Amino acid sequence: MALVAAAGLVAAGLMATGITGCADMSGITPQSSLRDAPSLGLSAAASGEADKAQVPVAAEWWRDFGDEQLNRLIAQALETSPSLKLAQARLARAQAATEAADAATLPQLNGQLDLTRQRYTANGAVPPPLAGSIRDSGTAQLNASWELDFFGKNRAALDAALGSANAAEADAQAARVLLASNVARTYFQLVRLNEQVAVARRTLAQREETLKLVQDRVSAGLDTRLELRQSEGGLPEARLQLETLQEQMALTRNALGALIGQPNGDVAQNPSAQDAIKNVAITATIPADLLGRRADIAAARWRVEASSKDVVNAKTQFYPNINLVAFAGFSSIGLGQLLNSGSQQWGVGPALRLPIFDAGRLRANLRGKTADLDAAVESYNAAVIDAVRDVADQVASSQAIGRQQAEQRAAQDAAESAYEIALQRYQAGLGNFLNVLTAETSVLAQRRLAVDLASRALDTQVALIRALGGGYTPGQAAAAQGATKIVAAGAQPFGADGTFDQKTGGAVH
Incomplete structure (x- = not known):
């Protein structure tokens, strides 16, 4: 009889869907x-030919630069960086939340043991001989429950x-x-500064040689004190430039x-x-599958997926909750x-919870989740x-730098x-050494520009x-931490172009 009654109550709950299923959700839709x-x-047809020549970026792309010192620095950063460990901790927290949501879809079984010493009231509903007496009572039983997820509430929470x-x-x-990119860019900046320091030192030496030559010419009556003071002013300027570069190297x-992770260590001396x-060879076009290559875009897509499932979960709150509950054990006084x-007790049956009047709480919750989905x-669109x-x-900068380097090489060659001509004339006795130093000034200026362009x-x-x-690569971090179940269970509902179908959760082709 109990099972028949339970079946009847479940059927009544399903029939109630006809009432609560008509709860007013109108006007609350994503915008x-x-x-x-x-x-x-990013049309595949427009860039398909270019894509054929592209090589996917390797996971350890920095090795393509062929610098072992850079490889060691990035490996150390990936191992010790607090920011990376923070992101991994957030991943572990999200995985734990997934396991908790998964547990809500399964039957629950709990053990109970209550031992109580109690005085029963003599003036209440408790009959003699319990009335006014002090007795020990105990209960030992198993309690089971299982929410029948007819309307997908728990599944939507799990998907979210x-x-x-x-x-x-x-x-x-x-x-x-x-x-990894910040380490590489900072290291290449250090390389640039080191090269500029070498040029600055040669510039300082050249200014010193120029000053000595001018001093000799003044002593010989070939130059005036004007040329001497001008040459003397070049030395502090060169030293200032060198000191500035050395400060930048320290920073x-x-x-x-x-x-x-070594803020006080001597790094890359x-x-x-x-x-x-x-x-490294790089593409000259924007790939058609760009949105599927970037981790930040993937994260934004998954947040859209999670928000869409939160909306589904909010809608299921309008429907009944149907639970199967059961208990079996012992209970006695004494x-x-x-x-x-004789102390055995047990029970089994369904429990139905039906929202009838909530003063707009469910609509407000749905409206909030819909707004979260829009956000x-x-x-995602902004990303x-x-x-x-x-x-x-x-891509534009890369192409422009290539053209600038070609022009700079021509200027440096000139x-x-x-400089070679001035040097040859000096060696042949047709010119003075001051002309040689003046010509070298242009060479040093071009070398500085070449270093900057190569660094850029x-x-x-x-x-x-x-x-x-x-x-x-989608899923690589989860796989590395033994969370492949999570990634597999939440198989990516996106196409290579990174789009997501809000209604069906499938890829838009």
């Missing part, structure tokens, strides 16, 4: 829509938690890419030390020569009889627009040729690698 690849100009966990995994990868070393660092067969969508701009900027080229290559995703 934002996701930007897809074609709307951003999975989306948040996958977003945290992508955030951890984005932190890894950002850290850059401090920044690099902080990135690798002997950086590699700039011409020993290999240039502990000596607790385990007697997540617009955050993809910024990603496309970032890549476009780096300056060095003039390396920096732009790293920036473009980061903009293209930095070797991000």
Whole structure:
């Protein structure tokens, strides 16, 4: 009879859906829509030929520069960085939330043991001989419950938690890419400063030689004190430039030390020569699958997924909750009889909770979750627009730097040729050494410019690698931490263009 009654109550709950299913949700719908690849100009048809020649960015892309010192610095940063460990801790927290949401979908079983010494009132509903007496009582039983998720509330909560966990995994990868790129860019800045210091030292030596020559000419009556004072003014200027560069090197070393977790250590005291660092081939076009390559875009997509499932969960709050509950055990007054067969008790049956009047609480909750979804969508849109701009900027800079380097090499060749001519004329007795030093000034200026342009080229290559995703592979952090179940359970509902179908959770093709 109890089972028949339980079945009847479940059926009544399902019939109640006809009432609560008509609860007013009208007027509460998302207002934002996701930007897809074609709307951003990332047409596969337009860039397909360029994509054929592209090589995906390797996970350890920094090794392509061929600098072992850089490899060691990045490895140390990835191992010790607090920012990376913070992102990993957030991932672990999101994974724990997923496990908690998963537990809510399964039956629950609890043990209970209560032992009580109690005086029963003599003037209440308790009959003699209990009335006015002091007795021991005990209960030992198992309690079971299982929420029948007819309307998908618990499943939606689990899916939302999975989306948040996958977003945290992508955030951890984005932190890894950002850290590696910052180390590389800071190290290349240190390389640039080291090269500039060498040029500045030669400039100082050249100014000293010029001053000595002018002093000799003044002593011989060939120059005046005007030329002497002008030459003397060049020495403090050269020393100032050298001191400024050395200060910048110290600050850059401090920044690099902080990135690798050694803020007070002597880092990279002997950086590699700039011409020993290999240039990395980079694409000249924006790839059509850009949105699928970047960890920050993946994180934004997963937050849209999580928010959409929160909306589903909010809608299920309008429907009944149906639980199956059961208990079995012993209960008695007097502990000596607790385990007697007559002390047995058990029960089983459904429990129905039906929202009837909540003063607008459910609508307010749904409206809030819908607003969160709109915010997540617009955050995603902002991220993809910024990603496309970032890549476009780096591609434009890379192409411009290549043209600038070609012009600078031509100017440097001309300056060095003039210097060689001045030197040959001096050696042949047709000119003085002051002309040689003057010609060398142009050569040193071009060398400084060459160092800056080469440094900008390396920096732009790293920036473009980061903009293209930095070797991000979806799911790699979760797999590394033994969380493959989470990633698999929340299989990515996005296409290569990074778009997501809000209604179905499927890829937009």
